[in-house]
Amino acid sequence: MKIKKRRKPNKASNLPPGTISYKGKKFSDVTTVEIINYSVDSYTKLDSKNVEDAFNFKETNQVTWINVNGLNATKNIEKLGLHYHLHPLTLEDVVDTTHRPKIDEFEDYLFIVFKMLYFKDDGVLNYEQVSMVVGESYVLTFQEADGDVFDELRERISNAKGRIRSQGSDYLMYAILDAVVDNYMSVIEDFGDRIEDLETDVFASESNGSTPSQIQGLKREILKIRRSIFPFREIINRLEKSECKIIDIKTRSYLRDLYDHTIQVSETIDLYREMIWSIMDMYMTLISNKMNEVMKVLTIIATIFIPLTFIAGVYGMNFNNMPELHYKYGYYVVWAVMIVLFILMLIYFRRKRWL
Amino acid sequence: MKIKKRRKPNKASNLPPGTISYKGKKFSDVTTVEIINYSVDSYTKLDSKNVEDAFNFKETNQVTWINVNGLNATKNIEKLGLHYHLHPLTLEDVVDTTHRPKIDEFEDYLFIVFKMLYFKDDGVLNYEQVSMVVGESYVLTFQEADGDVFDELRERISNAKGRIRSQGSDYLMYAILDAVVDNYMSVIEDFGDRIEDLETDVFASESNGSTPSQIQGLKREILKIRRSIFPFREIINRLEKSECKIIDIKTRSYLRDLYDHTIQVSETIDLYREMIWSIMDMYMTLISNKMNEVMKVLTIIATIFIPLTFIAGVYGMNFNNMPELHYKYGYYVVWAVMIVLFILMLIYFRRKRWL
Amino acid sequence: MKIKKRRKPNKASNLPPGTISYKGKKFSDVTTVEIINYSVDSYTKLDSKNVEDAFNFKETNQVTWINVNGLNATKNIEKLGLHYHLHPLTLEDVVDTTHRPKIDEFEDYLFIVFKMLYFKDDGVLNYEQVSMVVGESYVLTFQEADGDVFDELRERISNAKGRIRSQGSDYLMYAILDAVVDNYMSVIEDFGDRIEDLETDVFASESNGSTPSQIQGLKREILKIRRSIFPFREIINRLEKSECKIIDIKTRSYLRDLYDHTIQVSETIDLYREMIWSIMDMYMTLISNKMNEVMKVLTIIATIFIPLTFIAGVYGMNFNNMPELHYKYGYYVVWAVMIVLFILMLIYFRRKRWL
């Protein structure tokens, strides 16, 4: 067997299933672990490089949120796996950042993989995989790099705003997923702005040679966004219907509400998709319209002057015996004929609505 | 994380879930509350700014319809929520006017969100969200601004027309939804008129440069209408099948009838959608046809006169030794040749069906 | 609220639900009632203007078919409703001729609404709504105007042909629906002929300026037909699966057979739909092909003669010092050059397969 060319050799795919090996591109030098432990009346936050610091909190009756930034330090992840009795496939999926969003229900915990979207400084949309393990009294989140969309949530926990401090780990899971959907909303909205800008440009006839590639770029981007967000809807739906004991009956109302939001996100994506296709059609139509106009100008000029030039050509011939040439008013008669012809042509074009 | 540009900062999305904060654009200065209380033989109507006036009616065995206009006075809404024991998420959804139409079944009440469509004075289609809470003996409706499609219904209640006065809150809910579907019908019909006008214009070749943008406008509008109305169908379907105790068995026949109407609305929307796409195709075809005609005119003129001009050019050359120039009838022979050529060309074009 | 323009004010939509008011356009001056009463060995036919004449037949053990022509005499319809205990919504739907085909099962009777299609004298396809109420021993049909597709069925009943006289009201219902499907078949077949005629025209290049509007017309018509016939399939399906006691087990085989026919009708409609779209594509291709041919003729003529005309132009210049003009064979050399150029061009076009 021979593969013709392989630009990105995906060596990991040849490892035995269940091997923990980070496949992503983001090798943060330091893997940091952020531990938040809270209950209605207590709150502790700890930034550490040692994941074992989190294990002290386990026995208590509180909720522990352990957030791991950076996936190349697989040792930390293995320790967590051991401590929380995670399935080998879960650990493998945590470090495989090419994974499709999904939910797996295990006996003791839920495992959720999803994508976090954000625009980089250069306006390029970036996709970062986040994995989440939700247990009875803990939530583990794994991110490829520092920086996320959960800052506002952290603040709410620390300030005891809203009802989060009085709820269990399932509500924390909901709050994290809610932050992710809000993140999707704002990315999609921004994307919608770009589409509208492009549409305005196309209609203002300010489209230039780069318009098709811009449209193509948006097409590809929306396909990629769709692919990252659509499975998320299925995840929330399965969460809402799951009979897993971790999820309290009261949290289900919130999940149903969240599900409505994800449907709204999906529908907006499909709407934008149709709009991009539509802009493409519009662009093609406008090109056709322009070409039509160009052709009309050419046809009008050519149709008027080619016959006139012919007449001039005729009386430019050098035959000895051309009686018209010697008529006194021959020249003026020819002018008159040409002007009449010119006017007839104009009337014809006016009738055809070309002018 | 950095979002490149955000024209409409959606600040509310960072609030903890369950916060009541109006996100819409319509800040009516005054929030008015309209209370209608009726039974078979009694009828009271009260316009007030104080929502507490409605609470007196609660104990009675009658139906109370409380309509709140204006959502920025969240205090009134919170009072209603408290009085009727509404879930925090319900109150949050009432003031979030970007919500997708939906139905939520709670233990004591049904919560329905839908859109009301109407044309503004400038012909622009406007979308207003209405929320409705239906309890055992009361219906609450929340609107963003004054003015709605329920005036005829109010009159029917006050005049005791139809069977409404003898029915419970579930029939009032049905009557409200029925008025909304009638509203959809008439908006869609009006939209259909626009499409037909455009189609007529395109075929009358009276299309001009603005036609593509008109078509594009209709495309976008129909996509938006579709998105507002399609979930409504699902709402009615779930209402009809709901086993909620609020809905009487007799009301179900009416809901089934209403469901048939919503299907009809949806199908009409899809029909119009196909028609718009079809008009676009037609427009492209007509442009191609026109360009074809323009090209034919150009080709006929050029094909006839370019060879003739060449002949004239030949005898305009100044060679000393050009015997034809000195023939007595040379000039006339050339004319004859040119006329024969002209006629041959005409025959050729006639054969090609270009003339 | 303001509706921009309303060509067909749909006033009835503001009436309370359940009001009986005819919304159609066909006000027959006389509403006639046709009563057919039969059993295996008896047959009575009565044409009357008074619907009460039918009520005498009710007690007997026979099948009574009451056919009402003309819906503006709502009094007759109300009397029937009272006599047969019909639900108010049924009566409302009978006179609402804009209704989508549907089936409603009530306790004592089935209510079916469908469309009858026929071509008017001017070749325009016409849609007429027929409502049918099927009870234990009676069938009521309501039509907007005289004339229908049931004449052959009436004859079969009067002549006792087939098994109809020995069967109950459910078989009569089946026979009526069967006649309707046959009607659909023949309309669709006729429509297929039109499509094939158009296709033949397009390929014979006899298409003219009106072809796009013809295609568009067929597109719209097929969409309308589809909308009228597709719900009918669902009606038959539900009838076959209905557990309603009115439909005998033996009649179900016939309904299953009828269902196969309606599927065939639906599939034929979809086939024709695809064919119309396909003709449109073909038409566009042929226009492109023609334009290509036109362009080739123009290009060949222009490419040959423009350079030759240039040469003639050069030797038409009036410079004093142009030695070629004084060569003895200059003129002939120029002709030779031009002929050689002409031949080279022809070879070039032949190579390009343009000739």
Add this chain to the structure above:
Amino acid sequence: MKIKKRRKPNKASNLPPGTISYKGKKFSDVTTVEIINYSVDSYTKLDSKNVEDAFNFKETNQVTWINVNGLNATKNIEKLGLHYHLHPLTLEDVVDTTHRPKIDEFEDYLFIVFKMLYFKDDGVLNYEQVSMVVGESYVLTFQEADGDVFDELRERISNAKGRIRSQGSDYLMYAILDAVVDNYMSVIEDFGDRIEDLETDVFASESNGSTPSQIQGLKREILKIRRSIFPFREIINRLEKSECKIIDIKTRSYLRDLYDHTIQVSETIDLYREMIWSIMDMYMTLISNKMNEVMKVLTIIATIFIPLTFIAGVYGMNFNNMPELHYKYGYYVVWAVMIVLFILMLIYFRRKRWL
């Protein structure tokens, strides 16, 4: 009611349901009946014109296959119906050759209608309906004309090849359906060859004016094939899942295998369908490409020579006072200018990648 025009009056559609009347076009003069009776160790074959000859075999414990060729002798069919207790609708469907493929389960027998496809001598694809009745110990097949795809199967029975002789009527049914699917396979394969030939032609730019009509022809044919074969898949699926006592548990494995084959046939049809659409697109692209090339040639020639001709025209003017004409090297300078212009144009076109 008036039908505008009816080329193929479908008179039979006005007959009462259940009437046996052949609607097809193939009136074979002789209706032949072929009777094959076999068990593990016996085999009888009989060609007869009298269907009653088959009834002698009925009592035995063997499998009887009665094949009727020609459907206009409805008497034979009625006799069979009487003898085997077939439902009137079954007999009606046997002679209605416009029927959609389907399966009906009756108490004592299965009734299957399907299409047999074959190419006629002129390469036109032909569709022939075959009906099959499968009972406990007999199989009846009805064909419109002589000649079918079962010869190899007959040979296998007579030679006792394979396991057919040791199996019941359900295995014979399977063997017949298997032969039909093999027939579909080979027809589809042949169709695939045509598509590939056409694709090769289009790419070899050997497409000519008839290409669009060829593509259109293939489009229509594939739609028709699809319509004939797709319901067959459903038939096999229902057979496999049927709880009918005629089908032995052992035969189900074979039916499942057959079902896999029919899915393969359906998928191949859909693949070919997409390929035809794709060829159409390709053809359009190639036309556009050619037109582009034609336009380039025209533009290059016109753009080079029109300015040069203008220069020649200027010095062909007859003004008295044109000093350039009297310069000694004026003529040569003009030539130089024209050549430089010519070269500049060539460079420009080279830059634009038009040459």
Add this chain to the structure above:
Amino acid sequence: MKIKKRRKPNKASNLPPGTISYKGKKFSDVTTVEIINYSVDSYTKLDSKNVEDAFNFKETNQVTWINVNGLNATKNIEKLGLHYHLHPLTLEDVVDTTHRPKIDEFEDYLFIVFKMLYFKDDGVLNYEQVSMVVGESYVLTFQEADGDVFDELRERISNAKGRIRSQGSDYLMYAILDAVVDNYMSVIEDFGDRIEDLETDVFASESNGSTPSQIQGLKREILKIRRSIFPFREIINRLEKSECKIIDIKTRSYLRDLYDHTIQVSETIDLYREMIWSIMDMYMTLISNKMNEVMKVLTIIATIFIPLTFIAGVYGMNFNNMPELHYKYGYYVVWAVMIVLFILMLIYFRRKRWL
């Protein structure tokens, strides 16, 4: 019956069902059998030409993997079938290499058919069918030729890497399927590279005449890949849900994980499919854009010089009485007029944004 032309006579299709006859094109001269037998602490590997060598291992409590390379030696396959009690249809399907991927559950074993994809040296994508029989303690695989994607798996078994040695035949089945999905992944990735290369070419305007045929080639290839891989998804889904006793509960987690991977593969295929269609659109747009540009150049040149040439033509006429010719500055005035005209034209084109 007559088939017009048959390039690939598929004789096997006329054989009785259940006949074992190889239909593929790859007749390896030698059929080799590779036997791997392992348990946690034992490992034997045997390459043989005699399939009976494998039967010694059967009694042991270990897992036996028998891999047969080359399908034309049907005798070996029949011996295996006899030894392992395989159904005749299974053996038939093993040698029918045109089969659609599928899974069949028999009482004692699972039978799975799938495709292995790889690029040949000339970059052509090749499809090879692999059949797999999974029993209680054995796995049989059948390949058309030497060389496969299981080398890494064999190594893992021999080196006792991962958990494979401690698991049963169901885990071996999973490991084989996992290797196949990894193979799909890498083929699809390579295919994605080709698409991106083509897209880059199209945008770099380096597309040439061969671009449409390249796009068409990719279209056809993706349709073929889709057809080979999509049924595989269904296979894994059915495996995961199968209640077959061969598959251990612990293996199901792995199969679920595998299912997620196959969904990812399918979605990537659909993404690439949309991208190819999109590139086609883009290519058409760019052609239109180019043609537009060509037309503009032609129109600008013709529109400027045709009127000027006309003027020159007028003063090239030879009338006796043309007063302008005798004006002292007539020639200069004409030049001035022509230059002004030229400038006006340029301004006009600038306004139209053509320059």
